[in-house]
Amino acid sequence: MLGFFALLGRKTLDSFGRLGRATLFLLRALAGLPSLLPRPTLVIQQLYSIGVLSLLIIVVSGVFVGMVLALQGYNTLVTFGAEQSLGVLVALSLLRELGPVVTALLFAGRAGSALTAEIGLMKTTEQLSGMEMMAVDPMKRVVAPRLLAGFIAMPLLAAIFSFLGIMGAYVVSVATLGVDDGAFWSQMQSAVDFREDVMNGVIKSLVFGFVASWIAVFEGYDCEPTSEGVSRATTRTVVHTSLAVLGLDFVLTAVMFG
Amino acid sequence: MTSAPADKPSDVLVDVKNLCFRRGGRVIFEGVSLQIRRGEVTAIMGPSGTGKTTLLRLIGGQLRPDSGTVTVLGQNVHKLGRDALFRLRRRMGMLFQSGALFTHQSVFENVAFPLREHTDLPEPLIHDLVLMKLQAVGLRGARDMMPSELSGGMARRVALARAVALDPTIMMYDEPFAGQDPISMGVLVTLIRRLNDALGLSSVVVSHDVVETSQIADTIHVLSEGRVVESGSPEELARSESAWVKQFMRALPDGPVAFHYPGPSLEDDLLGVR
Amino acid sequence: MAKQRIIEIWVGLFVAAGFAALFGLAMQVSNIPVFQTTEGYDVTMRFENVGGLRERAPVTMSGVRVGRVKSIALDERTYEALVTITIESRFDRIPEDTSASIFTSGLLGEQYIALDAGGTDWYLEEGDEIALTQGALVLERLIGRFLTSMGQGDD
Numbered sequence: 001m002l003g004f005f006a007l008l009g010r011k012t013l014d015s016f017g018r019l020g021r022a023t024l025f026l027l028r029a030l031a032g033l034p035s036l037l038p039r040p041t042l043v044i045q046q047l048y049s050i051g052v053l054s055l056l057i058i059v060v061s062g063v064f065v066g067m068v069l070a071l072q073g074y075n076t077l078v079t080f081g082a083e084q085s086l087g088v089l090v091a092l093s094l095l096r097e098l099g100p101v102v103t104a105l106l107f108a109g110r111a112g113s114a115l116t117a118e119i120g121l122m123k124t125t126e127q128l129s130g131m132e133m134m135a136v137d138p139m140k141r142v143v144a145p146r147l148l149a150g151f152i153a154m155p156l157l158a159a160i161f162s163f164l165g166i167m168g169a170y171v172v173s174v175a176t177l178g179v180d181d182g183a184f185w186s187q188m189q190s191a192v193d194f195r196e197d198v199m200n201g202v203i204k205s206l207v208f209g210f211v212a213s214w215i216a217v218f219e220g221y222d223c224e225p226t227s228e229g230v231s232r233a234t235t236r237t238v239v240h241t242s243l244a245v246l247g248l249d250f251v252l253t254a255v256m257f258g
Numbered sequence: 259m260t261s262a263p264a265d266k267p268s269d270v271l272v273d274v275k276n277l278c279f280r281r282g283g284r285v286i287f288e289g290v291s292l293q294i295r296r297g298e299v300t301a302i303m304g305p306s307g308t309g310k311t312t313l314l315r316l317i318g319g320q321l322r323p324d325s326g327t328v329t330v331l332g333q334n335v336h337k338l339g340r341d342a343l344f345r346l347r348r349r350m351g352m353l354f355q356s357g358a359l360f361t362h363q364s365v366f367e368n369v370a371f372p373l374r375e376h377t378d379l380p381e382p383l384i385h386d387l388v389l390m391k392l393q394a395v396g397l398r399g400a401r402d403m404m405p406s407e408l409s410g411g412m413a414r415r416v417a418l419a420r421a422v423a424l425d426p427t428i429m430m431y432d433e434p435f436a437g438q439d440p441i442s443m444g445v446l447v448t449l450i451r452r453l454n455d456a457l458g459l460s461s462v463v464v465s466h467d468v469v470e471t472s473q474i475a476d477t478i479h480v481l482s483e484g485r486v487v488e489s490g491s492p493e494e495l496a497r498s499e500s501a502w503v504k505q506f507m508r509a510l511p512d513g514p515v516a517f518h519y520p521g522p523s524l525e526d527d528l529l530g531v532r
Numbered sequence: 533m534a535k536q537r538i539i540e541i542w543v544g545l546f547v548a549a550g551f552a553a554l555f556g557l558a559m560q561v562s563n564i565p566v567f568q569t570t571e572g573y574d575v576t577m578r579f580e581n582v583g584g585l586r587e588r589a590p591v592t593m594s595g596v597r598v599g600r601v602k603s604i605a606l607d608e609r610t611y612e613a614l615v616t617i618t619i620e621s622r623f624d625r626i627p628e629d630t631s632a633s634i635f636t637s638g639l640l641g642e643q644y645i646a647l648d649a650g651g652t653d654w655y656l657e658e659g660d661e662i663a664l665t666q667g668a669l670v671l672e673r674l675i676g677r678f679l680t681s682m683g684q685g686d687d
């Protein structure tokens with residue numbers, strides 16, 4: 001019984017320690033951001049591996065999520081004769097929730113895990129140490145560009161996801177379900193508010209992008225420098241990012257739409 | 259302990275005084291003092307696990323000692339601010355055991371890295387400098403290869419070219435000979451000595467390879483159990499009376515360091531109750 | 533360096549696609565209020581009860597949308613709802629004695645303001661007030677009134 005409390009206590013202390021390290025780490029990384037200004041190439045490189053290489057999965061998932069939403073929504077709405085509102089249903093679910101959240105979850109799996117593994121391996125193979133000994137701060141050279149790139153890439157990916165989702169829903173609704181073309185768009189336009197829906201979605205994905213990249217680079221930097229440590233850190237990145245995104249989504253939704 | 263002749267203080271590049279360092283309750287160093295002189299190849303030797311690599315990291319300022327001081331080029335490493343420490347590190351080169359090459363960059367880019375980071379040299383000049391450094395380690399022809407295509411010995415030579423790219427004052431080698439075949443070992447031995455003399459460096463070699471290190475070192479410090487047990491030239495150490503140094507230098511399997519790890523006697527283990 | 537160039541082009545395309553998607557969401561999917569509030573003139577009116585009317589609800593005339601509700605406030609002197617609407621500037625010939633009513637689209641749909649054209653030759657301008665208004669029909673009151681009149685009928 002005492003063992004249980006000891007375990008609980010140790011776990012609690014551990015997680016507080018990690019939280020503290022993560023915060024200090026973030027502050028140091030943020031302090032490194034100004035040094036990127038004269039060297040945009042570093043960020044562009046990371047935008048490529050974080051953003052461009054995630055495009056495929058985002059495009060495919062976006063289109064399919066949109067099409068499925070249309071099919072499912074149609075079945076429900078048609079019983080009330082409200083299938084004209086299909087566009088509204090799809091657009092609001094994508095813009096407010098699915099776009100930012102699903103993009104963030106896919107991001108954690110595709111880009112976040114890769115970030116953690118890359119930085120973790122750099123640590124394991126002494127590349128970070130080597131950099132320090134060459135008087136190059138890995139915080140500025142390695143961590144800061146990745147953090148910034150993740151922050152920039154996420155809202156763009158989420159916008160692409162939502163847009164393609166709506167397009168996918170449009171094709172399914174109009175071509176196969178027989179929803180009126182004009183009604184689909186006009187209903188959507190009168191119900192969707194730019195500030196309320198589109199911008200709030202963008203704000204959400206900015207927050208998610210920040211948190212997801214923070215977790216990914218921190219886990220990589222903080223990992224135990226062994227192959228097992230890297231693999232555990234990679235798993236933690238995906239799990240922690242997903243949990244953080246879902247939790248934050250609840251809070252943000254409550255604040256924005258509550 | 260040999261009493262070294264009193265040198266001029268400017269000859270001492272690295273001065274380690276009464277260094278104590280603990281990690282996770284384990285004592286690694288307990289009052290280590292040693293000096294590294296200009297122009298020499300100084301070897302720090304000792305069995306695995308005596309914290310030789312840790313010593314290099316303490317000198318490079320990557321770790322903090324519990325007590326004692328490390329003075330490099332007249333500056334107390336652990337009293338420096340981050341910027342001053344980074345300025346000091348530009349004058350130190352370090353060759354890691356793994357090479358620590360950037361795996362996503364070619365050999366050329368790896369060697370160019372410190373030049374691009376710390377200088378504003380135009381691209382053609384960087385190109386020439388990198389090729390000269392690669393020429394010095396005999397790998398000019400491998401400039402477009404990726405680190406994963408290199409053999410262990412070649413990777414270490416590339417790392418060496420990168421470490422000397424900024425013409426450091428002090429070069430530190432972490433186990434440069436570990437896990438190398440005889441040919442690349444020979445190449446590295448000659449390279450370390452040649453670079454030291456040609457570029458006017460001072461080198462610190464951390465190693466447990468007695469034969470190779472003895473060939474090139476001017477001074478050897480032998481570490482054991484957190485202390486310097488003996489210092490001197492390779493010849494002096496070879497004549498040492500200390501049983502421990504004898505065992506280490508001649509690679510004898512049994513001696514003060516027992517062949518058997520401490521445990522219950524064999525009879526007890528075999529015949530004892532299971 | 534050629535590889536670097538390809539990376540740059542890809543990143544450029546990615547960023548452009550991201551902003552294009554955002555722009556598409558703004559223009560095609562939603563209606564940006566910024567563009568609409570600017571080109572038009574504001575007219576105020578008072579209602580006894582606005583019911584479920586919301587900001588940005590449509591303002592129509594003969595079923596054609598001519599503007600949107602800009603703001604809804606409470607006049608603390610008269611305890612009436614003070615509604616400001618923005619009428620698009622191309623509809624600049626709306627008579628001054630036009631009346632406004634709050635209707636519901638469909639049985640349970642969104643509420644909107646319908647304008648009924650008057651007959652004078654003077655037209656509404658920025659800052660004018662529409663005097664003739666008919667507030668929202670609140671279902672509960674209606675039912676209440678209906679039940680009362682039923683009760684009276686029984687006597």
